[in-house]
Amino acid sequence: MAHAIATSEAVEQRVASNARGRRLVDKIATVGLWSAAIFVVVLLALFVAYLFALGWSAISWHFLTGLPSELTAGGGVGPQIYNSFYILFLTLLMTVPIALAAGIYVQEYAPTGRFRDAVQFSAESLATVPSIVMGLFGLLLFVQHFHMGFSAIAGAFTLTLLNLPALMRVSQEALAGVPNTYREASMGLGATKWQTILRSVLPSAIGPMITGIVLISGRIFGETAALIYTAGTSVAHGNAAFSLDPFRPAETLAVHLWYAHTEALIPDVTKIGNGSALVLLVMVLIFNISARIVGRWLSIRLTGKGT
Numbered sequence: 001m002a003h004a005i006a007t008s009e010a011v012e013q014r015v016a017s018n019a020r021g022r023r024l025v026d027k028i029a030t031v032g033l034w035s036a037a038i039f040v041v042v043l044l045a046l047f048v049a050y051l052f053a054l055g056w057s058a059i060s061w062h063f064l065t066g067l068p069s070e071l072t073a074g075g076g077v078g079p080q081i082y083n084s085f086y087i088l089f090l091t092l093l094m095t096v097p098i099a100l101a102a103g104i105y106v107q108e109y110a111p112t113g114r115f116r117d118a119v120q121f122s123a124e125s126l127a128t129v130p131s132i133v134m135g136l137f138g139l140l141l142f143v144q145h146f147h148m149g150f151s152a153i154a155g156a157f158t159l160t161l162l163n164l165p166a167l168m169r170v171s172q173e174a175l176a177g178v179p180n181t182y183r184e185a186s187m188g189l190g191a192t193k194w195q196t197i198l199r200s201v202l203p204s205a206i207g208p209m210i211t212g213i214v215l216i217s218g219r220i221f222g223e224t225a226a227l228i229y230t231a232g233t234s235v236a237h238g239n240a241a242f243s244l245d246p247f248r249p250a251e252t253l254a255v256h257l258w259y260a261h262t263e264a265l266i267p268d269v270t271k272i273g274n275g276s277a278l279v280l281l282v283m284v285l286i287f288n289i290s291a292r293i294v295g296r297w298l299s300i301r302l303t304g305k306g307t
Helices: 003-059 063-064 076-109 113-124 131-145 150-178 180-188 191-206 207-222 238-242 252-264 269-303
Strands: none
Touching: 003 207, 003 269, 063 076, 076 113, 076 150, 076 238, 076 252, 131 150, 150 180, 150 207, 150 252, 180 191, 191 207, 207 238, 207 252, 207 269, 252 269
């Protein structure tokens, strides 16, 4: 009897010791994860503060709307800001429908087999192509072969090829994350496959898709190598710099930032570069916040719950 009691007490002590050990490990993991998350937030805050400290003195209405200067101080970045949004619009206009359609086909229609595997492998391989290689391809194909010259449309076509595979895979994964019960319930009520996809599957996947579009848009905003070879490093003169003509040179803000620190001859090149970097950062932050607000609103509107 005494031996049984001693054995029971030893077991209880081991269980209590194991429980304390698990709680300690849980606390350490929680502190580590919280520390990593806080570090990311602090790093972003320091980065933003640093750019504000460097570039705030350059910000003015003339800087944000004026034309750039080649030789004299005091130029602006108005056309570059306009071109950044213009090329972003053209690129998303081509990328989103094609990527979404490809993602729907691969996930919802394509049977498991060699063709589906080939499409996925091709998309994953193209997604890893360096942007400078895609820029050279765009230079040979769109700028020279199709005689588009250094233009906004050539840059948009090149960025479409660069970002299409990644957005297609994001769309496919977003659709794959929708439970099959949604499809079964919809088709059980008599809906066709396309009606099920359009009214049940796509609304449920809108959150991850918006996230993918935001990530792709940030990449488009910050792209330089592909656009140097296709959209050019100059802007049209006068009011033509703000036109809707897709066949004009369209230097973006990211390209202008690179050009200002490498090739420019203006005396206030450092000030212009710092101001351009700050404007580019603020543009990306505003776009990301706006896109997430819109994505959350669409998710609530279509599914009744937030992302």
